[in-house]
Amino acid sequence: MASKQSGKKSEGSDKVGTICRALRRAIIEQALEPGAKLPEDALGERFGVSRTIARHALGQLAAEGLVELRRNRIAVVATPSWQEARDAFDIRIELERLVVRQLAGRLSKSQIATLKAHVDAEDAARNGPDAVSIRLATEFHILLAQMTNSPILVRYVSEVAYRCCLTLSMFSRPHSSECAINEHRQLIAALAAGDEAKVMGLMHTHLDSVANRALVTPVPPRGRDLLDILAPYAADEDDEKNAAKPAKAVRLRAAAAE
């Protein structure tokens, strides 16, 4: 143990944040499914930290609603009910309407370019794995929130967007997000035009249709091994890089149905 590979003493570590980011990503890419167990030991080992840190990270994720903590029991990825999923989308709609209301007609050229580039990336990833499409679509919304320059709004939108992502794992099937890409483009156009009412309506429609497409019927769990699942996430790549081909080397490992 204690394999401190960094060598440096004062690394700007934030180990807890690293683990949180990794797990969040694993969850929104559906590598970790709702109900998946998250033992402190395994997490600590995977990320090279002690249980104390893993535990703290789980606490944070629980505060965000991505993880369920049961006393004296192994933590699991949250398993929202259908109703909770619907509630999350309702909240998300209001929050994101607020975002675009603040943004309409106030975006700089470079911001609009950034948004367009992101949607192009979504487009490019359309034929790749679903996991990436889903993540990119979510990140588009977070990107919008960030442009409001309101840290609070960013936090709430991110959080609720992640939760909505999670519900996709539970209730959605194959996933068909092509249309969503077009809606994103329309959104950008309306934002650039500064049509506040229209952009709010578009966002409402967009999210509502995503919710309606998403919340259909439960999906059976796959059941894989935690350590394998987490392998590609342990590196803490904050940007893309391996993002375009994130999950593939993962063996299916016939974990007994839980």
Add this chain to the structure above:
Amino acid sequence: MASKQSGKKSEGSDKVGTICRALRRAIIEQALEPGAKLPEDALGERFGVSRTIARHALGQLAAEGLVELRRNRIAVVATPSWQEARDAFDIRIELERLVVRQLAGRLSKSQIATLKAHVDAEDAARNGPDAVSIRLATEFHILLAQMTNSPILVRYVSEVAYRCCLTLSMFSRPHSSECAINEHRQLIAALAAGDEAKVMGLMHTHLDSVANRALVTPVPPRGRDLLDILAPYAADEDDEKNAAKPAKAVRLRAAAAE
């Protein structure tokens, strides 16, 4: 060392939650002001736990935005900027409009009675300490959120309401919430009448005016000793008792506990 006298082995402890609740309350009652230092040691000592637990609690509160965590530095009560405060209120307005939209015309008789009782309690506390009035006013809104039976909505409304409370500490002076009590009564009436549009408008106006009254100009800090401040909160009274007499109304049981 090992002064664990607990005697009972399986106390349903949730020590972290206890500390969080106590600190939240101390913050919203303005006993702990923005910028107040929260050393892990002192917290642990005050609540009879180790630093590990105190630290974890601080992490949770930081996730809620009530506490600021700086690496290698003592944690402090959050000090939102004026703009952040305004943003928080904007978000709160949207969330609470969502609450009353769901509630309009759907409240049972007993729920309405509960709400009325709470407002009566607010009225009774009008001449008491400001701290209590503020807390009760905030709890009224949380009570409403709880009646939606949407855990997610409850969480977000609570969180943002606490944050708004915090901004009162920073930017508000003496506090004049009498009018707010009337607005609460109007809200109840409109909810009972089931007038969705009216109740949403009322909530908007109410919160907006609270925000405008609150966000005026900074207030100088008082500066007292942490241990003294926390003394009355260490007991973890989740409901009334030592709080002036906050109301027997706060007794709401959300739906199924699972």
Add this chain to the structure above:
DNA sequence: CCTCAAAAAAGTGCATGCAATTGAGGCGCA
């Protein structure tokens, strides 16, 4: 009396150890 550096104190960051709880298998018994 002020300035600044070095030492001491205070405080956080994190791993580790031990007690307590839970869940799973194994065994007896009907």
Add this chain to the structure above:
DNA sequence: TGCGCCTCAATTGCATGCACTTTTTTGAGG
């Protein structure tokens, strides 16, 4: 076969210890 009880491995709950960082205090020199 099926059911309840018991034991034990797995795992969490939490305190403590040590290393490192920041803040405060001290004290010598100007």
